Amino acid sequence: MxxxxxxxxxxxxxxxxxxxxxxxxxxxxxxxxxxxxxxxxxxxxxxxxxxxxxxxxxxxxxxxxxxxxxxxxxxxxxxxxxxxxxxxxxxxxxxxxxxxxxxxxxxxxxxxxxxxxxxxxxxxxxxQRLMPVHQKAKQILQEGSLGKVLSFQTVFGHSGPENWSVDGEKSWFFQKEAAIIGAMGDLGVHKVDLIRWLLADEIIEVSAVYGSLHKTMTIDDHAILILKTQNGALGTVTASWTYYPNEVNHILFYCEKGTMKIGTDPEFGVIVEHIDGRRDQYHLDKIQTNGMDSQLxxxxxxxxxxxxxxxxxxxxNGEEGLKALKVIVAAIKSADTGSTIKITN
The missing domain is CATH 3.40.50.720 (NAD(P)-binding Rossmann-like Domain)
Structure with missing residues (x-):
């Protein structure tokens, strides 16, 4: 059949x-x-x-x-x-x-x-949720051996879409009327979604700055977000098109009983450093990059x-996408007004 x-x-x-x-x-x-x-x-x-x-x-x-x-x-x-x-x-x-x-x-x-x-x-x-390193990280966080997540840092940056877009430097990514949002919407929204999912927590407050640091365009090529979650964790998200020459994509979780490092080591996808001195290292597929052969x-x-x-x-689903977008829209408002923005879900 x-x-x-x-x-x-x-x-x-x-x-x-x-x-x-x-x-x-x-x-x-x-x-x-x-x-x-x-x-x-x-x-x-x-x-x-x-x-x-x-x-x-x-x-x-x-x-x-x-x-x-x-x-x-x-x-x-x-x-x-x-x-x-x-x-x-x-x-x-x-x-x-x-x-x-x-x-x-x-x-x-x-x-x-x-x-x-x-x-x-x-x-x-x-x-990003579907990558083996992040699946493993979520499993470890759910098991609870690290205790409560207190703070986090996450970075997603590369040298810009002109290096992989089919239109190169003429890409719509650099056209305000087509992209609307730059690195913050391209890369930052990925990390916002990922943090929400990994922590099983909602982001309730954001402060942000963004700008065009290096590329000649009218949208952001670099953005930094400061976030607060419903459970009280504080963290930062950095999204950039100005990281030359290599891509950076990692997360650090600082917890009550240790630290988790994701994507910081070329050999081990996830590293857990316990407060008692133990160190767990996991061989996993590397985080996908924006390279020509890395999207499959x-x-x-x-x-x-x-x-x-x-x-x-x-x-x-759409509801999950909406929750991530709420943070990005609030971040833009924060950067434009110089104020901290509260988010309701």
């Missing part, structure tokens, strides 16, 4: 589609890629040939009109995420939207409502498809 194959489409044929969504869909035997769409038809056709996809469009309406397609990845510039996601959900498609899920809270809330109203699943592509096997597509097949939906 043939296994049912989920028919999918991808809107936006840039780097993240080419290096994550399409290859990971193609790897699954229970998925068939029906169509790709890009506002540049030549790119859509080129990508369709690369991945053996029969349909290439330059209008998303053409893709969404295909009743065969059950699920859609939204891999477009930030400012289009909400409108395209909502249109896809109204067409009865499950949606996997790249982060940030939207550029305003009103847009994100509308996306969550649309998923509920149309009886479809909405997932946001926060892949993120687990994002597996998580999305499994949620559809199980009919339970993804854990990294």
């Amino acid at each position: 043939n296994e049912r194959r989920i028919k999918v489409g991808v809107i936006g044929c840039g780097a993240i589609a080419q290096r994550r969504h399409l290859p990971e869909y193609r790897e699954r035997k229970d998925v068939e890629i029906i169509a790709v769409c890009d506002f540049h038809l030549s790119r859509a056709k080129e990508v369709s040939e690369m991945f053996g996809v029969k349909n290439a469009y330059d209008r998303h309406e053409q893709l969404l009109a295909d009743k065969e397609i059950e699920a859609v990845s939204i891999c477009t510039p930030n400012h289009l995420h909400a409108a395209l996601s909502i249109e896809a959900m109204k067409a009865g498609k499950h949606v996997l939207c790249e982060k940030p899920m939207a550029v305003t809270l009103e847009q994100a809330e509308a996306m969550v409502r649309s998923a509920e109203e149309n009886g479809v699943f909405l997932m946001v592509g926060h892949n 096997n993120s687990g994002v597509i597996d998580h999305f498809i499994q949620g559809i097949v199980s009919k339970k939906g993804p854990e990294i």
Whole structure:
């Protein structure tokens, strides 16, 4: 008996589609890629040939009109995420939207409502939760041997999207009207989502600064957030496009009974230093980078498809994406006004 194959489409044929969504869909035997769409038809056709996809469009309406397609990845510039996601959900498609899920809270809330109203699943592509090092870190924190987390530091920085975007220095990432948010929305939102998930805690207060330190553009290339959680932990998130030459992606948790280090050592993905002098070191797959060959096997597509097949939906759903975006929007307000912003969930 043939296994049912989920028919999918991808809107936006840039780097993240080419290096994550399409290859990971193609790897699954229970998925068939029906169509790709890009506002540049030549790119859509080129990508369709690369991945053996029969349909290439330059209008998303053409893709969404295909009743065969059950699920859609939204891999477009930030400012289009909400409108395209909502249109896809109204067409009865499950949606996997790249982060940030939207550029305003009103847009994100509308996306969550649309998923509920149309009886479809909405997932946001926060892949950091799915990495083995972070899965292990959460397990250790849940076991409680380190006690309460008192404070944390997390950094996610690289030399900028021009080094991996298909459009290089002309990438939409640097265009205010398309990106809306810079490094804070590109990288910072990942770490905000990850911290919330690892701690099983909500962020209730944020202070932030951001700016364009090095790149010639009108959006931020560096941001620093100071956060307070509901359980009282204090921490910082640094997001940057100005870390040359190598990517930095790590977390430090300072706890009542020791310290946890994630991604700080080239050999051990997670290191736990106990207050009594014991040291636990875990060999795990390295944290994925933004390198050309490092976007595969993120687990994002597996998580999305499994949620559809199980009919339970993804854990990294629209509500989770909205909570992370609330922190980023509050951080922007903090930086713009020079004040601390309280967050309600």
